[in-house]
Amino acid sequence: MSLKAEVTLHTASLRRYALVLTRDATAADDLVQETLLKAIDKADTWQPGTNLRPWLFRIMHNTHISELRRLKTRSDAAPDLPEPVVPDHQHTQLELKQVLQALDQLPEAQRNPIILIALREMSYAEAARALDVPLGTFMSRLGRGREALRQIVSGLGKGKLAVLRRKGNI
Amino acid sequence: MTQETPSEQNLGLDDELMAYVDGHLPPERMAEVEARLARDPEARAATASWRHNDNLIRQMAQTADDLPANMRLAALERELAAKLQARKRRAFVLGPALGRIAASVLIFAAGWGAHGFFGSASQIAGADYPQFVSATMTGHQARQQAAVQQAEFRPDEMDMALDWMSAQMQRKIDSPKLERLGYEVESARLLASESGPLAIFHYRDGEGQRVTVSITPHAPDQAEYKLRVVRLEQDSMAYWTDAGLDYSVIGDVDLGRITTLAAAVRD
Numbered sequence: 001m002s003l004k005a006e007v008t009l010h011t012a013s014l015r016r017y018a019l020v021l022t023r024d025a026t027a028a029d030d031l032v033q034e035t036l037l038k039a040i041d042k043a044d045t046w047q048p049g050t051n052l053r054p055w056l057f058r059i060m061h062n063t064h065i066s067e068l069r070r071l072k073t074r075s076d077a078a079p080d081l082p083e084p085v086v087p088d089h090q091h092t093q094l095e096l097k098q099v100l101q102a103l104d105q106l107p108e109a110q111r112n113p114i115i116l117i118a119l120r121e122m123s124y125a126e127a128a129r130a131l132d133v134p135l136g137t138f139m140s141r142l143g144r145g146r147e148a149l150r151q152i153v154s155g156l157g158k159g160k161l162a163v164l165r166r167k168g169n170i
Numbered sequence: 171m172t173q174e175t176p177s178e179q180n181l182g183l184d185d186e187l188m189a190y191v192d193g194h195l196p197p198e199r200m201a202e203v204e205a206r207l208a209r210d211p212e213a214r215a216a217t218a219s220w221r222h223n224d225n226l227i228r229q230m231a232q233t234a235d236d237l238p239a240n241m242r243l244a245a246l247e248r249e250l251a252a253k254l255q256a257r258k259r260r261a262f263v264l265g266p267a268l269g270r271i272a273a274s275v276l277i278f279a280a281g282w283g284a285h286g287f288f289g290s291a292s293q294i295a296g297a298d299y300p301q302f303v304s305a306t307m308t309g310h311q312a313r314q315q316a317a318v319q320q321a322e323f324r325p326d327e328m329d330m331a332l333d334w335m336s337a338q339m340q341r342k343i344d345s346p347k348l349e350r351l352g353y354e355v356e357s358a359r360l361l362a363s364e365s366g367p368l369a370i371f372h373y374r375d376g377e378g379q380r381v382t383v384s385i386t387p388h389a390p391d392q393a394e395y396k397l398r399v400v401r402l403e404q405d406s407m408a409y410w411t412d413a414g415l416d417y418s419v420i421g422d423v424d425l426g427r428i429t430t431l432a433a434a435v436r437d
Contacts, residue, residue: 036250
């Protein structure tokens with residue numbers, strides 16, 4: 001695969017990751033654009049022969065963290081969520097919103113491993129490199145994060161799904 | 171902020187369950203975990219939930235594929251690919267092995283003294299080269315030797331060639347090691363020249379450029395040759411004496427490159 005084709009492939013992956021991080025199409029493309037600009041600037045730090053994907057994701061991760069620090073708070077762009085490519089089913093939409101809300105309650109250190117692995121585009125080792133943490137730390141954060149997410153979603157679900165059931169919508 | 175019970179921590183820190191959910195287990199281990207899950211409702215619920223949440227996140231992420239094309243991103247992709255390609259080329263030219271060799275070029279040159287290091291065309295006009303250098307030049311240009319060929323070895327016989335050459339010259343002959351510079355050995359020959367046994371190695375790089383290296387025992391009644399790097403009509407050549415052996419390297423390259431090649435042989 002040519003480098004151009006590889007970069008195009010990874011940019012599509014970066015857009016997916018950015019969309020989950022920002023929850024907004026314009027903000028996602030801005031984040032990808034900033035990532036590519038920094039990658040161009042840091043091209044000499046890439047080691048030929050190593051996987052380009054973790055290198056690019058690491059730049060995006062650091063860019064996103066810097067942006068969060070600059071804004072001091074996460075964007076509350078949830079109302080601007082793009083329409084998910086999932087069955088237009090109220091139950092699924094609600095579940096997705098619950099999972100995203102629950103993700104927002106997790107610390108950044110646990111949220112990012114969950115998202116990276118959910119994309120199914122990197123191995124554990126590559127994702128750990130992208131986040132610049134040792135593999136053991138990454139696995140620990142992924143596991144604790146997944147369990148915490150499950151508990152939060154479970155708590156949210158009991159309330160909101162019960163309301164929908166009462167209304168006869170699901 | 172979330173509080174974890176000991177039970178949650180145990181499940182979250184179970185690498186086997188994690189690998190099961192992410193499909194990283196071999197089939198036999200998958201079957202073992204599935205058997206475990208059949209007996210353990212808590213682990214079954216946890217893994218089902220992790221997988222379900224992952225699926226929702228991934229489906230949401232994949233909606234990015236339906237976003238309109240972004241021309242600015244496409245332009246940046248092209249610029250990045252070009253930069254990385256340039257980086258790749260530079261890394262090839264100045265990779266770790268070459269960096270080490272470049273350092274040894276400096277040591278090599280400094281050791282011989284920079285003064286008069288490079289020979290000029292006028293200096294070599296009509297110059298008398300050592301006999302082994304003439305044999306190398308002939309061998310490089312015509313792939314024929316004004317000497318008797320005793321043995322020829324294929325690339326996969328280099329270990330045998332070095333053993334054979336070492337035995338014939340009664341001293342250890344090492345590989346010229348030009349593979350670090352992107353060359354592949356094509357053949358090695360042992361010749362019987364007027365001045366004694368002569369080992370010749372023929373190399374070629376990815377673009378078909380040939381380089382020839384010769385090694386022969388230094389005649390004890392001759393003065394040792396300091397490094398000379400000279401420009402010939404088409405080729406450049408380096409020759410020197412080191413540790414009782416005379417070396418020469420010749421190729422259609424510039425003087426800087428032939429010095430790098432010579433340093434790699436000496437390294």
